[in-house]
Amino acid sequence: MSYALQKLLNPHLHDLNPIFTGEAACPPGEAHTVAQKCTVIHYIRSGSGLFISGGEQYHPRPGQAFIMFPGKEVHYRADENDPWVYAWVGFTGALSENFSALPPVFDVPEDMFQHLKTPFDWEQMGEYWGYQMATDLLLFYAKVLRPQAKKVDYVREIADHIQQFYMEKLSVEAFAKQYGLDRRYLTRRFKEKLGMTIQDYILNVRINEACRYLRMGYSVKETATLCGYSSAPIFSKLFKREHGASPTEWKEKIDRNISVQIGSMGTDESRRAPIGSSDKNK
Numbered sequence: 001m002s003y004a005l006q007k008l009l010n011p012h013l014h015d016l017n018p019i020f021t022g023e024a025a026c027p028p029g030e031a032h033t034v035a036q037k038c039t040v041i042h043y044i045r046s047g048s049g050l051f052i053s054g055g056e057q058y059h060p061r062p063g064q065a066f067i068m069f070p071g072k073e074v075h076y077r078a079d080e081n082d083p084w085v086y087a088w089v090g091f092t093g094a095l096s097e098n099f100s101a102l103p104p105v106f107d108v109p110e111d112m113f114q115h116l117k118t119p120f121d122w123e124q125m126g127e128y129w130g131y132q133m134a135t136d137l138l139l140f141y142a143k144v145l146r147p148q149a150k151k152v153d154y155v156r157e158i159a160d161h162i163q164q165f166y167m168e169k170l171s172v173e174a175f176a177k178q179y180g181l182d183r184r185y186l187t188r189r190f191k192e193k194l195g196m197t198i199q200d201y202i203l204n205v206r207i208n209e210a211c212r213y214l215r216m217g218y219s220v221k222e223t224a225t226l227c228g229y230s231s232a233p234i235f236s237k238l239f240k241r242e243h244g245a246s247p248t249e250w251k252e253k254i255d256r257n258i259s260v261q262i263g264s265m266g267t268d269e270s271r272r273a274p275i276g277s278s279d280k281n282k
Contacts, residue, residue: 016093016141018133023087023119026078035073039099040090041065042076043108043116047084051076053104058182065113066105074104087116089133095141102145103185107177112140144180154179154186155193159201166205167228172198207242210235215254220247 019038026047043065051058051066052075060066068074078084108117115132158175175198176183190198206227213223224235239247 015095016091016134016137017096018089018091018130018137021087021089021116021129021133023085025085026083028083029078029080030083031075031077033073033075034068035071036068036090038070038090038092039096040068040088041113041116042067042086042088043113045085045087045117047079047082047086049076049078049084051105056104058105058184060105063108064105064182065108065116067099067102069100089116089137091133091137098141098145102180103182105182105185106180107182109144109177109180112136112144112180154181155190158190158198159194162198162202162205166202166209167226169228170202203238203242207239210239210247211250214247214251220251223247 026049042060044060044062046062048059048061051060053066053068053072058066066076113136115129115136162170172183172187176186179186187197190196190201194201196204206229210223210227213226214220218226220236221232224230224232227235229235229238236246236248239250243250245253
């Protein structure tokens with residue numbers, strides 16, 4: 001059964017002022033094309049659908065939210081077989097413009113937007129609902145949005161983290177959740193700035209470190225573990241894809257080159273007359 005509820009709110013707030021909130025279980029395929037007069041956040045409780053903003057298509061999933069900005073037309077449509085159930089809040093205020101630092105679709109941290117994550121009880125909440133929503137918005141701003149408003153270089157921070165902690169378990173999903181960003185949006189921004197995906201960057205750092213460990217004399221299994229791989233065969237496969245040789249073959253080649261260089265140095269030394277020999281022959 002489809003339902004929709006919406007209520008106007010009038011808390012006397014300045015920084016972030018919720019002006020309406022609502023919830024709906026969308027009919028299959030229900031579509032909207034709108035240009036809102038305020039900032040609106042839709043939180044997905046369940047189901048799936050399509051969101052189009054700025055010519056880009058997104059498929060927000062449960063636990064994510066999509067955002068609409070004043071005067072910018074967007075299109076969103078519930079899935080035919082698994083339509084959305086979502087809640088929303090529209091707001092204004094002195095800080096609302098800073099929400100433009102967010103991507104169109106983003107993961108919602110577990111402790112954020114608590115009052116959008118639970119079904120509404122209008123009789124119980126009453127007039128205090130607006131204040132509770134304002135609290136959620138301010139908390140989100142303080143913990144997630146404000147660092148982005150200051151233009152934190154999250155791409156560089158992620159790259160630095162990978163270089164320092166390449167031996168640990170790393171994932172795009174974890175980074176996206178940490179910065180409150182959509183996974184695809186983060187991947188696209190990372191590649192735009194560094195020329196490769198996050199996964200490729202992780203691989204690049206790990207393989208470079210693997211070469212260093214192999215030169216130091218570590219075994220293939222030890223090197224795999226030190227570089228964050230629980231499986232030596234998987235590590236060997238990735239290494240060969242990057243270098244055209246298995247870690248063992250690569251290490252043998254390096255060892256041969258070192259032996260040749262040492263041998264060459266020894267030959268040169270043997271040809272060199274001992275110091276003072278010419279004086280003794282005088």
